Amino acid sequence: MRNNLLWVIPFILICCKRDDANGVTTTTPKEDTTVYNAPSYADDYSSISSWSDRSNWNLANVHDPTVEKSGDYFYMYSTDASYGNAHDGHGHFLYRRSKDLVNWEFRGMAMTTAPAWIKDTVNNMRARLGLTAISDPVLGFWAPVVRKVGTKYRMYYSVVVDNYIQSGLANTTANFDGSWVEHAFIGMMETDYLANNLWTDKGMVICSVSDKGTDWSRFSLNDYNAYFKYNAIDPSYIITPSGEHWLIYGSWHSGIMALQLDAATGLPLTKFDVNDSNTWGTQIATRTPGSRWQASEGPEVVYNAETGYYYLFTAYDELSVAYNTRVARSKSITGPYEDFRLITHPYKFNDHSGWVGFSHCAIFQDGNDWYYTSQARLPANTNGNPYSNAIMMGHVRHIRWTADGWPVVMPERYAAVPQDTIATADLVGSWQYITLKYQYQVQQTAQTLTLNADHSATGALTGTWSYDATNKRLTIGSVTVEVERGLDWEASPRKTTIVFAGSGSWGKKN
Numbered sequence: 001m002r003n004n005l006l007w008v009i010p011f012i013l014i015c016c017k018r019d020d021a022n023g024v025t026t027t028t029p030k031e032d033t034t035v036y037n038a039p040s041y042a043d044d045y046s047s048i049s050s051w052s053d054r055s056n057w058n059l060a061n062v063h064d065p066t067v068e069k070s071g072d073y074f075y076m077y078s079t080d081a082s083y084g085n086a087h088d089g090h091g092h093f094l095y096r097r098s099k100d101l102v103n104w105e106f107r108g109m110a111m112t113t114a115p116a117w118i119k120d121t122v123n124n125m126r127a128r129l130g131l132t133a134i135s136d137p138v139l140g141f142w143a144p145v146v147r148k149v150g151t152k153y154r155m156y157y158s159v160v161v162d163n164y165i166q167s168g169l170a171n172t173t174a175n176f177d178g179s180w181v182e183h184a185f186i187g188m189m190e191t192d193y194l195a196n197n198l199w200t201d202k203g204m205v206i207c208s209v210s211d212k213g214t215d216w217s218r219f220s221l222n223d224y225n226a227y228f229k230y231n232a233i234d235p236s237y238i239i240t241p242s243g244e245h246w247l248i249y250g251s252w253h254s255g256i257m258a259l260q261l262d263a264a265t266g267l268p269l270t271k272f273d274v275n276d277s278n279t280w281g282t283q284i285a286t287r288t289p290g291s292r293w294q295a296s297e298g299p300e301v302v303y304n305a306e307t308g309y310y311y312l313f314t315a316y317d318e319l320s321v322a323y324n325t326r327v328a329r330s331k332s333i334t335g336p337y338e339d340f341r342l343i344t345h346p347y348k349f350n351d352h353s354g355w356v357g358f359s360h361c362a363i364f365q366d367g368n369d370w371y372y373t374s375q376a377r378l379p380a381n382t383n384g385n386p387y388s389n390a391i392m393m394g395h396v397r398h399i400r401w402t403a404d405g406w407p408v409v410m411p412e413r414y415a416a417v418p419q420d421t422i423a424t425a426d427l428v429g430s431w432q433y434i435t436l437k438y439q440y441q442v443q444q445t446a447q448t449l450t451l452n453a454d455h456s457a458t459g460a461l462t463g464t465w466s467y468d469a470t471n472k473r474l475t476i477g478s479v480t481v482e483v484e485r486g487l488d489w490e491a492s493p494r495k496t497t498i499v500f501a502g503s504g505s506w507g508k509k510n
Contacts, residue, residue, distance in 0.1 A: 038487060038494040039102050039415055043352075043393055044383055049083040051090065057106045061086070061094060062394025063375045064143040064234075064298065066362045068153065070194040073097040074366075076373070076394065077110055077155065080141040083390050092141040093157060095197070101371065101396050102416050107197070110155065114139055115187060115201045122161050122183055125274075129214060131168065137182075138162040138170045143298065143360070147237045149245070152190045154266050156205065156247065158233035160184045165216045165227070179216045180227040184208045186235050186249060188266050205247065206259065206272050208232045209280050224293035226253045230280060234360075236300045238310075239263075240333055248284070248312075251297035255286030256314065258301075258334050284335040285312060285328065296326075298360035301333070304370075307405035312337045315359035320377065320389055321346065322441045323359035327407060341503060343409050344374070345436050346443040349508060352490035353382040354443050357389070363399070363407075370399035372409045379443070400482035400501060403473070408482055411506035412499050415487035422483060422498060424467045427474065427509070428453050433460035434506040449507065451476070474500055481505050 045060035063081035067074055077095045080087060087094060091109030098104040123133040142158040162171040166179035185207045189199040208228040210216075216227045236248040245263045250256040259281030260269045273279045287296040298315035309329040316324050325344040328337035344361075348354025357377035364371055375392045382388035396414045399407045411434065432446035447460035457465045463477030472483045481502030488497040488508060500507040 036418060036496065038496075040494075043489075044378060044385075044388070044391060045393070046083065046383075046385060046388070046391060049086055049391075051086045054086075054106050054108075057096075058104050059096075059394035059396075061392060063392050064360045065373050065375065065394055066143075066145045067364045067371070067373055068146040068148060068194065069364075069366060070148070070153070072099055073195070074099070074101060075146065075194045076104065077144045077146050078375075078394070079143050081392060083387075083392065093144050093155075097194075100416050101414055104394070110144070110197060110199065111141070111157070111189075114141075114159070115203070117201075117203050118159050118161070118185060118187070121185065121204055121207075125183065126168070131165070134161070134163050134168040134182075143234045145235050145237050145362075146194075147239075149239070149263070149266065152192060153194055154188055154190050154237070155199065156186055156188050156235040156237060156266075158184060158186055158235065160233060173221065176221060178218060180218050183228075184232045186232045186247070190266070202266065205235075205267055206232050206249070206280075207274060208253075209274050209277070211277065226292040229254050229292070230257055230283075234298050237261075238301050238303065238333070241303065241305065244333070246301070246333055247281075248299045248301045249281075250299060252294060253292055255283050255294070256296070256299045256312070257281040258284045282334045284330075284333075285314065285337050287314075287316070300361055300363050302363045302365075303333075304401070304405075307401070309405060310337075311363070311407060313343075313361050313363055314340075315361070317440065319357050319360070321356045321379075323357045324438065325359045325361055325372075325374070325409075329406075341406065342436055342438055343407065344372075345438065346441070347411070347434055347436075347506070348443045348445050349411075349432050349434070349490045350446055351492070353379050354445075355379075355393075355395075356441075356443060357392070358395070370401070370407065371414065372397045372399050372407075398484065398486075400484070402482065402503065403471075403480070406503060408501040408503065410484070410486060410499055410501050411508055412486040412489055412497075415489075417485045417487050417496050419485055422469065422472060422485065424469065425453075426498060427451050427465075427467055427483070430510045432508045432510060435460070436504045436506060446508075449476075479505055481507065 041058045048056045061082040064079040075097045093110040096104040096106045140160040144157040146155045161182035164177045167177040169175040171181045186205045189201040191199045210228045231251045231253040234251045245261040247259045262269045288294040295317045300313040326340040328340040330337045346356040355376035361374040373396045378388045378391045380389040398410045431449040433449035449460040450458045457476045461476045465476040481500035483500045486499040498509045
């Protein structure tokens, strides 16, 4: 494949001419052209995965991303995760920036060293319980969220202390001592400018909480009755239309929480106390009521002023293969959130390995456009590489909103393809169609769909079809989808095409 792909996209300018003899208006097409550059970076970035190649990473090594715009740039921050742990020893929270959401410049790490308060706080907690101090805690840095608040930018970040509570030893199978691992913390830091990457740490916001007192025993590694009721990782941040500030957090243990913050400080509005459940926040969602170990995490809440709803996006299942995204909505920030719908799932279009481990999203808006971004992983043994499932590529996708106010995520990654007019005739032809239905650790594969010129549909969907060009909305039988131009990332060379997304439906024209 060439390094730079140039595609010439025809735009049809219609010139009208009246035929007075017959009393009808005819059209003469006039072709104009513009040049479109398709992104050329490879999905399998294993050959450039080392730290020395980081200037070529683009969206390589993205996990649990968050995106915030500052000036002309979008900034993306993510979890400490990279193929082969190439980032180790260089700081925490990988970040990059882009002007177009397609081409990203890797900028390094947002945090130089672990804040001292983490070790001090966990050891102070242990001392009060008569436990020995941990001299060198094993720390994991996870899932930041960055938001502009007034004139500053705040980053809420997660740090997991990965040592056993009883002995303080590192969390390994060999060291298992019959206890659960230590607290997780959410901290916060601020900066005036994302461009200079100079952050001031503000310390702890909250930590994991338990209602089990000192009963941190775990009978075996197969015991999932977790010690902590709520897990202090995966923060998200939202300012409501009325000006309230809320931290949304939680992963696996019991469910997702919402905690109101003080706008001025960014800390809890009511002083947080590990021993007072009234200060922990409000549970807004749970996948399995009553369970202490449920596969849901990575919450993100956004508000859409046009629909008047809050939308809660969550990641379901284990992250290496089965990861998928659900969305529910509510008229209130604290719920109840109803009607959890599947909007991403492991999938495979033709001529490509496809993607798995596809979730833990950030949702952001730029003008009238909404976007979904997350990581996705290549399946194991892609290109003969037994470790390819550790290849995590950042995906940015356009969101469209259905007529009844639900978000749908486009089946192809955003590539800044010119959105010239889509006419009814452009839809005629062969398509690849994917039904987004939940199957644990299964990639959904493409079936053939044909939209015929006589407005009949055959293959994966049947019946008649019609197209609303004004709203770019296609109806095939009983299925209605949102249509736009996109990039066929699976083609070689990559080419522009037409794509659609609906509730439970993805399509790409061949």
